[in-house]
Amino acid sequence: MKIDAESFRIHEGAAVDLDKSPSRVAPVYGSKAQYHAMLAEHIKQLRALQSVLYADNRYAVLFILQAMDAAGKDGVIKHVMSGVNPQGCKVFSFKHPSATELQHDFLWRTTRDLPERGQIGIFNRSYYEEVLILRVHPEILHAEGLSGSPGAETALWQGRYRSINDLESHLHRNDTRIVKFFLHLSREEQRKRFLARIDEPDKNWKFSTADVEERNYWSEYMKAYEQCLSATSTKNAPWYVVPADDKENARLIVSQIILNMLEKLNLRYPETTTQRRNELAQIRAALDREQS
Incomplete structure (x- = not known):
């Protein structure tokens, strides 16, 4: 079944209204068996592309995931990255900043963990937290010791959007390719998943009172996401709003978007030069002589 991945893309300059963006769409798979088969095929293709990405050594790739809890x-x-070589893929999860990080x-703190050429980097939350959770909880800004004048929050957020866009433009010019995913979960589906975390003992560790408290700010978070997505989805670093109420569907959509991006890079293994072929021939001859 073909996945129209581009239908989930936020085009540069587009206004985002998450109330009009579905958190659930018709599944791209027909059955659980087909889901597993499709995901296995995506993983197989991703594994092959990662191998060429590493050998090609021209591009770094960064995937950013943002979402509400659960x-x-x-x-x-x-699931999507289960087949890649761990030597060529690193995942970073950004929690509350440390005292040292707050001094910068x-x-x-995130630019220190950007992927190098030939590598895949994944940010589970990212610098976007600085225009999301801080926008909902502006009191956290006090810990950052900013020198801005009181009441200048609008200029602050616009300045941060610009800094983010400037960073991502700089990275693109230097051959880091960025794709950003907002997993769009409904409030009702989050409630169900929170209940599952309570009812299933092996999921209790995932749940905290703070998670429920944040639900009280749902509307504020949706507004912050809308403004962030509108301001920072660009041609070279696009956002994709992925319906996330169906976990399996979301994984297939994300993996297809990743495959599409990697395929557009026209990755290739380095060509063997005449000099290199002659060198290999000499090495082969030496190895063959060891048998005689």
């Missing part, structure tokens, strides 16, 4: 970020990483600009 939207399935961990599951996407676990808001992009500092």
Whole structure:
């Protein structure tokens, strides 16, 4: 079944209204068996492309996942990236900044973990937290010791959007390719998943009172996401709003988007030069002589 991945893309300059963006769409798979078969094929293709990405050594790739709690970020990483070589893929999860990190600009702690050429980097949450959770909880800004004047929050957020866009433009010019995913979960589906975390003992560790408290700010978070997605989805670093109420569907959509992006890079194994072929011939001859 063909997945129209581009239908989930936010085009540059487009206004985002998450109330009009579905958190559930018709599944791209017809059965559980077909889901597993499709995901296995995606993983197989991704494994092959990762191998060429490493050998080609021209591009770095960064995938960013943002979402409300219980939207399935961990599951996407676990299932979609299950077949890649761990030597060529690193996952970073950004929690509350440390005291040292708070002494730097808001992009500092994440830029330290950007992928190198030939590598895949995954940010489970990212520098986008600085225009999401801080926008909902502006009191956290006090810990960052900013020098801005009181009441200048609009300029602050616009400045941060610009800093993010400038960073991502810089990275693109230097051959880091970025794709960003917002896993769009409904409030009702989050409630069900929270209940599952309570009812299933092996999921209790995932749940905290703070998760429920954040539900009280649902509307504020949706507004923050809308403004962030509108301001920072660009041609070279697009956002995709992925319906996440169906976990399996979301994984297939994300994996298809990743495959599409990697295929557009026209990756290739380095060509063997005449000099290199002659060198290999000499090595083969030496190895053959060891048998005689």
